Amino acid sequence: MQQKIVLIGGPGTGKSSVLNELIDRGHFCMPEISREVILEAQQKGIDQLFLSDPLLFSNMLLEGREKQYLKAHKEKKPFVFFDRGIPDVFAYLNFLESDYPEHFISKSKEYLYHKVFMLPPWQEIYTSDNERYESFEQAIAIHEHLTNAYQEIGYQIITVPFGSVKDRANYILNSLQSEL
Template identity: 50%
Template sequence: MKIKSVKNLLIGGPSTGKSTVIEALSDLGYFCFPEISREVTLEARQLGIEHLFLDDPLRFSEMLLKGRIKQFEEAETLDTRHVFMDRGIPDVTAYMDHFQEDYPKEFQKANKTHVYDNVFLFPIWNDIYTQDNERFEDLDLAESLQDSLVKTYRDLGYPLIEVPKTRIHVRMNFILNSIKTK
């Protein structure tokens, strides 16, 4: 009998430690889906588009949405108890709303038809925040994006489980202890 995978989502503003925890969970043998925005950004750069999100936010968001839906649907087919995902489908509309960009109704429909079981919020943490070639957001923008993410997920009815600002293994154990009974 196939197990229904519990979809555990890690959300938060840029540079809050999500990807680091995803890598640590993967190292422990959990099935994890990485953040795909860097992949989309690098793909666009290979096509000569330096900042796809800034140059064509709708195209960027459509590519992200497609990739995140693909991850969600793949998670539905896995025969494993827990799946972890770095960012989710509602992140797309949270960013579009934040930047006051228009998007098709299918974006909101995707938010409602693809529901995660647990949503872990990684708070903004000044001590670990960094910018790089793919992360254009400064700390102030990261904080306001965090607010948009929280609003979007709460408006969709998700209870957010805040992950403490501490060492990686403690954050990981916090998440694993939170899902033990599910």
């Protein structure tokens, strides 16, 4: 049986680097789609869609993550890794103190992951760029909202310790060995 594994954490915690390491080791991974949505909006002249229209941005993310989840069913690998999951969408809206429709939570309960690995805020590796504009303090607050959102759905969150990218990938894979 295939297992869907999601890596979560605030911005700049090393999720994408760990997923790239997993890809290099032959695992199938679904990339973070928010950068794609942000770049698409910027090409249309909207500098920060997440801030200017958080509900539109979040609807686009929800739709994209749902498609990723459904696409994962077609993969023949025992594990499919996701760079962020569906509950991230309402967690970020909670961070912004924005209202959102109930289907953001119902979709999170409909499309469930088998394991959730949290990469915690790590100031030594945190950087910002054109798509990541949050301060480190905001990244910590987002971390708390993510934790709350996933726990609200009923997930047990596994915290990935600080370390090299290889060590962090090893930690995740070693945690999954009993699942094979």
